[in-house]
Amino acid sequence: MSRSNPRVLSTLERAGGFASAQEIYRLMQREGESIGLTTVYRSLQSLVNDKIVDVLRRDDGEAIYRLCGDAHHHHLVCKGCGDTVEIEGGAIEKWAKVMAEEHGFREVGHTAEIFGLCSKC
Amino acid sequence: MSRSNPRVLSTLERAGGFASAQEIYRLMQREGESIGLTTVYRSLQSLVNDKIVDVLRRDDGEAIYRLCGDAHHHHLVCKGCGDTVEIEGGAIEKWAKVMAEEHGFREVGHTAEIFGLCSKC
DNA sequence: ATGGGAATGAAAATCATTTTCATTTGTGCT
């Protein structure tokens, strides 16, 4: 595993905390930074592993990376403009735990996301 | 625009109402049906336009097509052996609806999945 | 200085999806 190149994280921040690998790469190029696309991908993967960013999908399937606090939470994402609201998942946490117990699963985690159109779209 | 080849829809149904274009194509091949991958993609697109199926994304970005009106459910997946249990998501349905309303979102959908180790693993 | 592991990036490989385009098929008309 490789460690994340700090310039990638800094660029993601500058991009508004929301961008695809390709966009980050092009942004860095435009600003005269010398970096390879491979390194951008590797750095983003590493940041995802470290739970510093998380990854969503655009409608066209492209992965977008988003800065993310480490407290466990879920997202409400607008399909139109990409706006994201971090939401609390109390009900889900309980649901996941109950369902897992009911079927004898242990060491359980979960993913949950809501997507739709925000009031502006 | 082309109309959907009915064998594609029939195969999607037979697949459990949930499959990617590639999977449907391979399935039809295995069953000796003669069809081109292009036609599978075109048919699925047409079905999406007609709102007969809807489309989600796997974690890896591959598009999966799902029969609308299919009994909506969620999955409990074993990280060890891959065993999957279909579970009811009553609590989540409510949670998603409440959260969306609270933030003024419309046309909302959601994904939710639980993963862990099953009793055999 | 030197050896070894980590980081880098160019180029090739992969893989889903889309586009092109020539061919086949279907349908209505004579």
Added chain:
DNA sequence: AGCACAAATGAAAATGATTTTCATTCCCAT
């Protein structure tokens, strides 16, 4: 049947994101 024309089909090429390969460069501890 014979013809015209539109729709459907699918093979092959193009596209575009992401991953893999691999040779080179960096960094650091001895």
